[in-house]
Amino acid sequence: MSIRKIIKEELSNDGKKNILKIIFTLYISPKKRAIFMYRVSKMLYDRGYKYLPIIINNKLITSFGTYLSLKAEIGQNLEFRHLTGVVIGEGVKIGNNVIIYQQVTLGGQNLGDGKKAKYPVIEDNVTLFSGAKILGAVKVGENSIVGANSVVIKDVPKNSIVAGVPGRIIKENIL
Numbered sequence: 001m002s003i004r005k006i007i008k009e010e011l012s013n014d015g016k017k018n019i020l021k022i023i024f025t026l027y028i029s030p031k032k033r034a035i036f037m038y039r040v041s042k043m044l045y046d047r048g049y050k051y052l053p054i055i056i057n058n059k060l061i062t063s064f065g066t067y068l069s070l071k072a073e074i075g076q077n078l079e080f081r082h083l084t085g086v087v088i089g090e091g092v093k094i095g096n097n098v099i100i101y102q103q104v105t106l107g108g109q110n111l112g113d114g115k116k117a118k119y120p121v122i123e124d125n126v127t128l129f130s131g132a133k134i135l136g137a138v139k140v141g142e143n144s145i146v147g148a149n150s151v152v153i154k155d156v157p158k159n160s161i162v163a164g165v166p167g168r169i170i171k172e173n174i175l
Contacts, residue, residue, distance in 0.1 A: 091119030
């Protein structure tokens, strides 16, 4: 992926390359700026650069209070409603059109899960509300909703709403 492709996919909604509009979007939208910074650092990381991606990623942490691992796989059209406190661990896989609110954690359940590849998989069109914690080798099915402050440690079927501690399915087949 190139910087042009990142700009085309993440910043220009209509696919046109109006540079002033892109700069303005990056300037006034911290959410778009954070995703752009992540995509650029991920691109550099995937190409084998060692230090620059880490510097850019550390800027995400200090500027926005957000940690997005460079080893995570994040699909297109990820939307942060509020950036503060979002943590996405190294083995996490996120699909397309996912919405994440503040204080959401996606990561391992136990120490050493990074070596065992036990991280969540979030499928397409999922909404994760404030404070949701999704831990371990959990799959959240497409079109699902995870309620605020829920702790999900078991798989969530598609088209479901999950809430509570631990997360329980409160409604299925919402579509």
